Amino acid sequence: MSNVITFENVSRFYGEVLGVNRVSLTIPPGVTSLVGPNGSGKTTLMNLMSGLLRPTDGKIEVLGISPGNPERLCKILGYCAQFDAFPKGLTGYRFLYSYLRVHGMSDAECDARTRAALELTGLTGAADRHVAAYSKGMRQRVKLAQAIAHDPQVVVLDEPLNGLDPMARAEAIALFKQWGEQGRYVIVSSHILHEVDRISDQVILLSQGYVVAEGKIQGVRSEVRDQPMQILVRCDRPSVLAARLFQDDHIVEAMIRGDGKNLLLRTKDADSFYLLLNRVILESGLVVESVAPADDDVNSVYQYLIGGEGGTA
């Protein structure tokens, strides 16, 4: 059994409309975020991965299993889809229990797993209420519970934080991180970039059906060479440092900010800047409190590669 999720030259068209085009990806264990504007192909990619759609071209394997083989795939994969719809007349408990029975598990095992999933998503108290009477946040949580009830190795979550209140969001994010740390494959799509930043081990940036970038966010940022890197330096004499920096060609911009001790600079060559900083410290006795990249987050990468503001709420 392979230990990655792979897309090999996968394309999917809806008639003449492009869903995703020539996507080649490898997704390792941990939390992977799919980021992109509406219609960029995030949901299509997730539906392809979970076998709800078939690729027009190319090959997909989820830990060595083809999505065209749902009998094997769905044992190891759970999907919290975007559709906010539930079968009529079922309570939260009955909803989870009934679909677990379709997995072929015994009555006792279904009951135990249902209760565990409800507990994990904080729905134990509402288990006997009809899903139709749930709030949006509760419906989102019961979908999450349904996706994880059979303890899958791969968890695909389409906008899982939608409708959750801040407390539930924090809990869900902690849960995703925990699953990632346990070695599960957690694939999350979200447009809330600062949350993506908090949970992701790696990101896949999509735009208009194409994969624009993939990998660890810092790595992706360093690959974006046409955009100068932003670095924030906190030191005792930022004006001295700024004056020295402008003698080098790779420095594009430098601004003193905040309480007068922060210097935000943009450089075309980060490695040269760090060497230069060392020299300045040695030469002028500059006291540096901290040096940190200021734009190696998803939001910045999103703006550089896709353009426009990412969602923030």
Added chain:
Amino acid sequence: MSALWMRQIGAVMRLELKRTAFSKRGWWIYCLAAAPVLISLMHWLMARRLSRNHTVGEDSVVFAAMFVWFFMRGSLFFGTMGLFSNLFRGEMLEKTLHYYFLTPIRRELLVAGKYAAGLAVSLALFIPSVALSFLLLGRHFGPAWTDYLTHGPGLSQLGSYVLVTTLACVGYGAVFLVCGQLTRNPMIAAAVVWVWEGLNPFLPSLLKKVSVVFYLRSLCPVEVPVPPPFSILAVETDPSPFWVAVPGLLTVALILLIYAAVSARQGEISYGE
């Protein structure tokens, strides 16, 4: 068939029964199933109070006409349409089919489970309907009716009607399951089937055989002539023998179900978005 498969089919059946059987949304199907019973009940109650000068034999012909022209063409046809075409199309419209598609069940078993649930509900509705309406229709004859049932052809006629009803549920169920799976609006497909089945008495012999109703009518115990003025247009054809009609219908249903299973296997979830 492995135990796992049986458990999975059972689980699908339970879910479907919970969703479709005796739900408020199916009120019109229950009305359709209750209608023949209501007619027979009225006949029994009214015939008891008013003296009627008709015979048991006449009532058995009247029942046969009711069975062919009203029960099969109306109640059962539209009832099975409502039940079976809703199995897949209903879930597509409610956007809930993906929950099944995300379970490790063979899609063929999903089709089998859904069909079995639809069949169970339709049999539970229409067999009591036909049996009760038959038993009530001649109830006012008193001992003569009991004698007709126990010593005459009554019970065997009832058995034939139950068999025809079962086969109709099997046949129409498979037709409408496929209609619901393949067409966005099964009503159009159902209207085509309805018209085709209605034209059956007037079709040439060869075309008659491409229908469900031809085989079902062949199994009916009492022959019902086409009423005038349409009778002049009817084409006489020998009824299909029992050993052809029953396996023939079951084979047609099986072929349709295999087709439905293959379609489900290749199915995708798009919900028309």
Added chain:
Amino acid sequence: MAVYKKTYRPYEGALTGPLARLLVIPRYAFEELHRSRFLSVFFLATFLYPLISALIIYVQHNTSALQLLNVQNARGLISINVTFFLSLLGWQSAMSLFLAAFVGPGQISPDLANNGLSLYLARPFSRVEYVLGKMSVLVILISLMTWIPGLLLFLLQGYLEGWSWMADNVRLASGLFFGSWIWIVLVSLLALALSAWVKWKPAAGALMFVLFFVTSAFAATINAVQRTHWGNLASVSYLVGTIWVQLFEGANKTTNGAVFFRSPIGEEIPLGYCWAGLIALVLMCLYMLARKIRGAEVVR
């Protein structure tokens, strides 16, 4: 002062008239219908019968056309009388049943399924106005198919035949008008009630047919089993047909209805019962609508 008092200002300007608000619904509905090629073609095809009828009336009064076609005795073949107009109404009404079965179910069910009803009722728009607005879609469409072409044909025949014909046959015009409206109110309310109760559009459409065709079969079965005519009370088409004949001819009946709306001779039931049957059906539809057309639905 609370923040909302500083920022929230309810609309205080002039409102459009109730009729203008009401017609917003059909305006959008027609736009949607126009997008369906099938419905557009079907709707246009329903004018074929009135057009052929107009042609017959014209040819019958055009001597040179009769000579040209060598059918000088055509007047004797097709008479422009009660049967002519009743057949027109029967055929057009049967067509409108198909149209209502396709258009009607899409009127209310999407609003209920997507919780859209509150959006209407949160505006200066009552439940009655909502129903009337939705109903107006079918009323306009079926009017264009029934009494409007019917009266135009009546006027054409009157113009060509002379005022005396018009005066003698004014009952035909009133029969066409009131007969059409009985059908329009019945079909529209039925379509809306089914649309409100059956959220799946194809099922609601199928139910329209079930109600007309299966109730006819149900009535015929009751008649056969009970050896009576009272089963006809369960047949909507019979009830409508009987009332039409009364509206067109009064007590001196020469026809038994037309197309699907017939009351076979010898199987009559008193007219009062037919009216009562139809009124009961209309009241049931209104009750069904009143139950479902509410701003909020409580799910337990």
